[in-house]
Amino acid sequence: MEERLINSSNGLSDAKLSPVADSSVLQIWGGHHLQGHVKISGAKNSALVIMAGALLCSGDCRIRNVPLLVDVERMGQVLSALGVRLQRNGDILDINASDFTSSKAPYELVTQLRASFFAIGPILARLGVAQMPLPGGCAIGARPVDLHVRGLQAMGAEVQIEHGICNAYIPGNSRRLKGAKIYLDIPSVGATETLMMAATLAEGETIIENAAREPEVVDLANFCIAMGAKIYGAGTSKISIVGVPKLHSTEYSIIPDRIEAGTFLVAAAITRSEITLSQVAPDALLPVIAKLGDIGVSVVEESPNCLRVLPAERLLATDIETMPHPGFPTDMQAPFMALLSIAEGDSLINETVFENRLRHASELNRLGADIRVKGNTAIVRGVPILSGAPVIGTDLRAAAALVVAGLAANGKTTIQGLRYLDRGYDRLDLKLQQLGAKIKRTSIPVAQTEVSPTAVNPEPSITPKR
Numbered sequence: 001m002e003e004r005l006i007n008s009s010n011g012l013s014d015a016k017l018s019p020v021a022d023s024s025v026l027q028i029w030g031g032h033h034l035q036g037h038v039k040i041s042g043a044k045n046s047a048l049v050i051m052a053g054a055l056l057c058s059g060d061c062r063i064r065n066v067p068l069l070v071d072v073e074r075m076g077q078v079l080s081a082l083g084v085r086l087q088r089n090g091d092i093l094d095i096n097a098s099d100f101t102s103s104k105a106p107y108e109l110v111t112q113l114r115a116s117f118f119a120i121g122p123i124l125a126r127l128g129v130a131q132m133p134l135p136g137g138c139a140i141g142a143r144p145v146d147l148h149v150r151g152l153q154a155m156g157a158e159v160q161i162e163h164g165i166c167n168a169y170i171p172g173n174s175r176r177l178k179g180a181k182i183y184l185d186i187p188s189v190g191a192t193e194t195l196m197m198a199a200t201l202a203e204g205e206t207i208i209e210n211a212a213r214e215p216e217v218v219d220l221a222n223f224c225i226a227m228g229a230k231i232y233g234a235g236t237s238k239i240s241i242v243g244v245p246k247l248h249s250t251e252y253s254i255i256p257d258r259i260e261a262g263t264f265l266v267a268a269a270i271t272r273s274e275i276t277l278s279q280v281a282p283d284a285l286l287p288v289i290a291k292l293g294d295i296g297v298s299v300v301e302e303s304p305n306c307l308r309v310l311p312a313e314r315l316l317a318t319d320i321e322t323m324p325h326p327g328f329p330t331d332m333q334a335p336f337m338a339l340l341s342i343a344e345g346d347s348l349i350n351e352t353v354f355e356n357r358l359r360h361a362s363e364l365n366r367l368g369a370d371i372r373v374k375g376n377t378a379i380v381r382g383v384p385i386l387s388g389a390p391v392i393g394t395d396l397r398a399a400a401a402l403v404v405a406g407l408a409a410n411g412k413t414t415i416q417g418l419r420y421l422d423r424g425y426d427r428l429d430l431k432l433q434q435l436g437a438k439i440k441r442t443s444i445p446v447a448q449t450e451v452s453p454t455a456v457n458p459e460p461s462i463t464p465k466r
């Protein structure tokens with residue numbers, strides 16, 4: 001992997017950022033069935049915000065089931081820049097924010113991931129002041145932070161955005177935010193999380209109306225409750241938080257990643273394979289499992305944390321509209337577009353959460369799909385088979401969609417854009433290899449990667465069913 005060096009802001013030395021897989025590609029020889037068992041990692045979107053939540057506690061926090069992701073590494077770098085001590089051992093992350101005194105989050109890191117911005121809530125609650133650059137994350141829409149800002153203002157903070165930095169402080173001597181009644185125009189996941197964390201240490205009660213109900217919001221609430229926070233109603237659209245002066249040390253295990261699990265379900269469905277997934281939370285996957293059912297793919301619960309997906313006789317077209325939880329998740333929209341591209345009939349996919357999240361359609365078309373995009377709607381005309389080609393992932397889930405499409409496509413698919421994939425999937429290529437996929441990561445330029453490795457059988461074993 002290439003390592004990216006950037007100049008630190010004081011110009012005295014070079015800061016080393018996490019490895020960036022820009023020069024790497026994934027090569028997939030598609031058309032093979034998967035088989036066996038895959039263990040799902042902890043949820044990216046929980047891990048990142050729970051790491052931010054650990055700032056609320058002046059003692060030790062031990063977080064278990066932390067996925068191995070570039071985003072987690074970067075979030076760790078944001079926290080260490082604030083003076084937090086972190087130690088990772090396998091999937092356990094120890095965080096100690098007792099010495100955290102800096103209220104300035106580093107621009108170079110915050111601009112690379114969305115969740116880092118959510119730390120503005122705990123930083124402000126602990127220190128009474130926060131300087132947070134506007135965030136990065138997947139380029140899937142404008143992604144403003146107005147709801148975070150308005151909520152903090154309602155709790156008594158002075159907040160101004162200047163030169164790309166969000167400056168916030170709590171006026172007065174108490175240095176504590178004040179409980180407030182907050183209505184969110186949109187049930188934003190990030191705004192709900194920022195405000196919920198800020199409210200745990202505020203004076204009095206905060207009520208968040210039209211709150212996000214995503215499982216990761218509930219996970220964050222449970223983590224804060226484990227630290228002594230008083231939070232009621234997480235998972236419903238009205239969350240009430242009664243502020244306490246201090247939170248205490250805790251040990252907490254992150255929920256399984258429902259989007260990673262959903263991606264493996266789609267990978268099995270598109271290759272007409274039977275696999276099992278363990279360490280999953282089936283309830284969080286209901287909208288995904290229901291949609292797979294519409295397409296003709298059965299998913300059965302083997303045990304409380306284990307799912308089996310069965311090979312479909314036929315894949316059938318269906319319509320999808322993305323919605324906040326418990327609706328169909330926007331993060332699964334791209335992998336489902338790959339699946340529907342080989343389903344019988346026409347499917348309509350309507351992306352309602354983000355305004356620019358259909359860019360994978362044109363890359364899927366390179367693989368032989370027949371997809372037209374009009375505004376926020378994609379019309380997917382099912383084709384019998386995809387054929388391998390060089391493609392580029394334009395964001396995290398777009399890259400994942402190309403991986404699952406490549407597994408089904410005839411011949412070789414080469415995928416660039418792994419810096420997105422590695423942000424949010426814990427060793428996806430290795431897990432797929434263990435399921436028998438013919439997939440290889442290489443840092444050799446695409447032009448030099450003509451020949452398939454000897455271990456790989458280029459002859460496809462999946463035959464189109466129609």
Ligand SMILES: CC(=O)N[C@H]1[C@@H](OP(=O)(O)OP(=O)(O)OC[C@H]2O[C@@H](n3ccc(=O)[nH]c3=O)[C@H](O)[C@@H]2O)O[C@H](CO)[C@@H](O)[C@@H]1O
Nearest residue numbers: 045114115143144145146147148186188189190331353354
């Ligand atoms: C790190 C993390 O948890 N990322 C997830 C989180 O992103 P994130 O928290 O950024 O997503 P939001 O739920 O906030 O965004 C939903 C919609 O609200 C809009 N909005 C949001 C905040 C705001 O202040 N103003 C505003 O207009 C956004 O532009 C978007 O159109 O939820 C998304 C929706 O499930 C997921 O796709 C992301 O994977």
Ligand SMILES: C=C(OP(=O)(O)O)C(=O)O
Nearest residue numbers: 114137138331396397424
């Ligand atoms: C959009 C996503 O992530 P982020 O909010 O971190 O950009 C995602 O996980 O699909």
